[in-house]
Each structure stands twice: as structure tokens, then as C-alpha cells.
Amino acid sequence: MAAQYNVSGAYSYVNYGYEATYGAGAVSARTFGHGVKVTLTRKNNMERIHSLGARNAQATAALKYEGSASVEFIMADASFFRAILGAVADGGVGPYTHTYTETNSLPSFAIDTGTELGTNDEVTELKGCLVNTATMTATTGETIKVRLECPYQTETLATTGIGSQVAETFDVFTFAHGILQLPSGSTIGDVQSFELTINNNLEQIWGLGSRLLTSQVAKIRQYEVRMTVTFKDVAQLLTKFYGAVGLPLDQNTPAAQATMILTFSNGLTSINERSIVMTFANVYLNEETLPKDVNEVIKEDVSGWAHSCTSIVWTNNTAVDAGTP
Numbered sequence: 001m002a003a004q005y006n007v008s009g010a011y012s013y014v015n016y017g018y019e020a021t022y023g024a025g026a027v028s029a030r031t032f033g034h035g036v037k038v039t040l041t042r043k044n045n046m047e048r049i050h051s052l053g054a055r056n057a058q059a060t061a062a063l064k065y066e067g068s069a070s071v072e073f074i075m076a077d078a079s080f081f082r083a084i085l086g087a088v089a090d091g092g093v094g095p096y097t098h099t100y101t102e103t104n105s106l107p108s109f110a111i112d113t114g115t116e117l118g119t120n121d122e123v124t125e126l127k128g129c130l131v132n133t134a135t136m137t138a139t140t141g142e143t144i145k146v147r148l149e150c151p152y153q154t155e156t157l158a159t160t161g162i163g164s165q166v167a168e169t170f171d172v173f174t175f176a177h178g179i180l181q182l183p184s185g186s187t188i189g190d191v192q193s194f195e196l197t198i199n200n201n202l203e204q205i206w207g208l209g210s211r212l213l214t215s216q217v218a219k220i221r222q223y224e225v226r227m228t229v230t231f232k233d234v235a236q237l238l239t240k241f242y243g244a245v246g247l248p249l250d251q252n253t254p255a256a257q258a259t260m261i262l263t264f265s266n267g268l269t270s271i272n273e274r275s276i277v278m279t280f281a282n283v284y285l286n287e288e289t290l291p292k293d294v295n296e297v298i299k300e301d302v303s304g305w306a307h308s309c310t311s312i313v314w315t316n317n318t319a320v321d322a323g324t325p
Helices: 082-086 236-242
Strands: 012-018 033-042 045-048 059-062 066-074 086-092 098-100 110-116 122-128 133-139 145-152 156-157 178-181 190-198 202-203 215-218 222-230 257-265 273-287 298-317
Touching: 012 033, 012 236, 033 236, 082 086, 082 098, 178 190, 215 222, 222 273, 236 273
Parallel strands: none
Antiparallel strands: 012 110, 033 066, 045 059, 066 145, 086 098, 098 298, 110 122, 122 145, 122 156, 133 145, 133 190, 178 257, 190 222, 202 215, 222 298, 257 273, 273 298
């Protein structure tokens, strides 16, 4: 290649891999999913220094360095849940199961991204990434979309060694693959949209001696849910919001729904099965809106939260999901 030139995202790639040591970089690469996009945000947190005797700044100091990657993709597998929840255990004999569960600490990973620009390319590895928030959205007529917000510790920048996009080997999941149960065994009909947000509430730690992060601490974990359902059965969501049929509004807090199960499945069995089953415990419905308009189908919008995620089970015909490390 000769001169530098302007390009589109077709000349770029983004992969990720888990780290053996926080901030050390990845030793293997995998893809987030189909239709992946990434946006990098960097801040030097510079401070202008003003002194007596002049109206203009006399100096500038670069304070703590902050970097964050926002990754969007279409869900085809569930491997990324390890980064969100913390642990994965492989099992089964074909189909195989990969069970993601909560841990108090989160595994760090690196994001490798780059762009072919001509003589000098852009090759960047974002090290010490953790998932702060993850949002999954399922809407009728659409694919299942995921967005991850990932602050990171540091990065390396080079102009050679361009990589390539790791190919996703699984098919995408769409709204047609999804079933929502609340509680377990009670399927919610005609769900128009469902959104799940997992917040790890990371706090970045800096120390004397470096502009870079020392660590990221996961504080409280929160599961936020929101759904829109066509309104045809009072018992589906409205009664669950009250807690019981005819419950007076001045009573105590309505009881939690014991479980909520969100399933995405290709409908096949044995080694051809490919499914993701997400189970949440102690679900509370906090807000409900029910607009009625002669020109619109009546749809009920409900939001709330779950206290915990019992497990997320990814079933496929691949024996090992954890990868390296």
C-alpha cells in the first residue's frame, strides 16, 4: 500500500480475549457476535493552569487517564456473559451446556481493534477491560441486540500488524426465538419488547504514581427489566404488579415473582439444539403504564428488577466455552 486514505468500518475489526492478569492483554481472540460495532472514548482529563498576571492559561496538566469501549452486536451465542457475571462451567456430552453464574469478582479481558489505513495502519489493544453495564434488547421484528459498556485500564497503539475479524460461527437469535415466563411455567403472551440491563457498578481506582487505573472494583450488582405486552389479560402483568387480584394499594410491598425465565431457542434437540436460558429470582414490578387510545392497540409497559440471576445456560454442540485463561 502507498498513501494513507479515508476508509469505512469495512476496513476495521474488533475481537476480544480474556486476560490471565489484569491489564496484561489477551492471548486468544474471539468475537462478540454478529454485526459488531465499537466506539472508543478517551479522556486525558486535562486541567488548564492559570496564574496571576495574565488572562490566558500558563500551563496544562494531564490528570487521570480514562478510556471506555462501547460494543454493540447481535446475539448469536452467550460467551460474553462470562465477562458480565464472572464464572462459567462446561458440562454435558452433546449437546453441551455452559452455565454462567455470579461471582464477586469479574474476569478482565482485552479488546483488539484496528483499521487498515494505508501505509500506516491503526492497531490498538485495550487492556484491563471490565463490563460495567450490559443491555440486551428483544423487540418484535428485530434481532436480539446487546450493548456493553467497558472501561479499560490502558492501551497499546501501533501502525503495523493489522489483524482481521474473527468470524461468528453461530446463527443470530431473533425475537421469534424468544419466550418469556413470569413466574416460571407461566408464559407471557404477545411480548412486544423486553429489555434487560445488568449493572456491575464498577468504581475505578487510581493511585499515586500513575495516570492509569490501578484496578476496577465491582460494587453492588443490579438487574433491571422492562417489557411491553399487548393488554388482553389482567393476570399477565397488571395483577402481578399489584401482587394479587384486588389487592388494596395501601397494603405492604407486593410479593416477588419467584422466578423469571427468558429463553431463546432454535427449537431443535440433541446435538442440533442451540439455546440460551436465563433464570432470575425474586422479580419485583415497580412501574406500570397503561395508555388507552382509540387509534392504538392497548399495550402495557412494566419495569422492575430482579434480586439475582440464578444462572444463564448456553446449550450448543461445542464442548468448551471458557477459552483461555
